Amino acid sequence: MLNGKQYKLSVDNFSFGIVICELLARTNAHPDNIPRLNNFGLDEQKFRQKIVGIPNPQYLINVAVNCCNLDPEKRSSFSSIKKLIQIKMNEDSKTICSSLVSPKLLSHSERI
Numbered sequence: 001m002l003n004g005k006q007y008k009l010s011v012d013n014f015s016f017g018i019v020i021c022e023l024l025a026r027t028n029a030h031p032d033n034i035p036r037l038n039n040f041g042l043d044e045q046k047f048r049q050k051i052v053g054i055p056n057p058q059y060l061i062n063v064a065v066n067c068c069n070l071d072p073e074k075r076s077s078f079s080s081i082k083k084l085i086q087i088k089m090n091e092d093s094k095t096i097c098s099s100l101v102s103p104k105l106l107s108h109s110e111r112i
Contacts, residue, residue, distance in 0.1 A: 013075045017067025021047060024056045024064060042068035059088050 018029050027033040035046035
């Protein structure tokens with residue numbers, strides 16, 4: 001039980017969201033570093049402002065915000081989060097690989 005309510009796995013999602021916030025902001029979860037609301041939820045607006053300029057995938061920012069939703073029913077399941085991250089990582093790796101592997105045939109004079 002937590003706050004008079006039955007404990008559900010979505011509580012773990014909140015913690016996972018905070019961990020992602022730590023990674024995105026490159027800091028620890030102290031409220032001075034990860035902006036919080038009075039009810040201990042993530043202050044999404046201030047958090048997004050804090051990480052402007054830090055290169056982060058937008059989808060991962062959205063996952064963190066979703067996981068930190070104060071309404072547990074609105075948080076995505078771990079299985080759907082895992083699927084999304086796998087899809088995005090696969091897309092990213094294909095993009096990176098295709099930009100690295102673009103063979104160019106060189107003429108004899110260019111090879112010398």
